Amino acid sequence: MSLARDIITIVAVSAGAFFFLAGTVGLLRFPDTLTRLHALTKADNLGLGLVVLGLLPQAGSLRDGLKLVSIWVLGLLAGATVSQLIARTARQGEAAK
Amino acid sequence: MTEFLTAAVGFILAMLALGLVSILRAPGDTDRMMAAQLIGTGGIAALLLLGTVTEVPAAVDVALTLALLATFASIAFVKKGLSSLEADGTGSTEGQ
Numbered sequence A: 001m002s003l004a005r006d007i008i009t010i011v012a013v014s015a016g017a018f019f020f021l022a023g024t025v026g027l028l029r030f031p032d033t034l035t036r037l038h039a040l041t042k043a044d045n046l047g048l049g050l051v052v053l054g055l056l057p058q059a060g061s062l063r064d065g066l067k068l069v070s071i072w073v074l075g076l077l078a079g080a081t082v083s084q085l086i087a088r089t090a091r092q093g094e095a096a097k
Numbered sequence B: 001m002t003e004f005l006t007a008a009v010g011f012i013l014a015m016l017a018l019g020l021v022s023i024l025r026a027p028g029d030t031d032r033m034m035a036a037q038l039i040g041t042g043g044i045a046a047l048l049l050l051g052t053v054t055e056v057p058a059a060v061d062v063a064l065t066l067a068l069l070a071t072f073a074s075i076a077f078v079k080k081g082l083s084s085l086e087a088d089g090t091g092s093t094e095g096q
Helices: A002-029 A033-058 A062-096 B002-025 B029-054 B058-095
Strands: none
Touching: A002 A033, A002 B002, A002 B029, A033 A062, A033 B002, A033 B029, A062 B029, A062 B058, B002 B029, B029 B058
8 A cells, every 4th residue: 555655656746847847948948938838837737736646645644635735726726827917918018019 | 755755856956946047048027937937836846845755744834835925926027017018008109
């Protein structure tokens, strides 16, 4: 049982770290603002989500697990709102030029 | 398990350092703000991992605070951008 938990943790945290890598490389390499925003939201939502998913089997109690999930949900809501706002600012900035 | 999670923290912190490079090289303010957003998210992930590795439950609360602050930083940036754009817009129409 403990082995299964550890395997879930290793797989999910590795996938999450990969998405952070993808987000950072995308931010460095993609050509314009909107594609970079696309790369960023993948790291925000999937990277953090997979890290939280990987930490859930290691959580001591139900309350700790719920707290981790609620941080991810907050991250999702904030990421969705902020990326819409930033995209609007970027478009208005382009229109103003 | 502790070793693996510590290595994951190190990896994510290295990604954050790369994010700082992208702040340095970014062409515009929007891109810098996006890099700051990525650093916020990565910081949350690193804190959650560290809290589990070292069994310090308070680190999770710090991560929660960081999630809130990163959001408000971006919203403040957008509000500032909007007000300056509005100022530019009225200035240009008055000029015409």
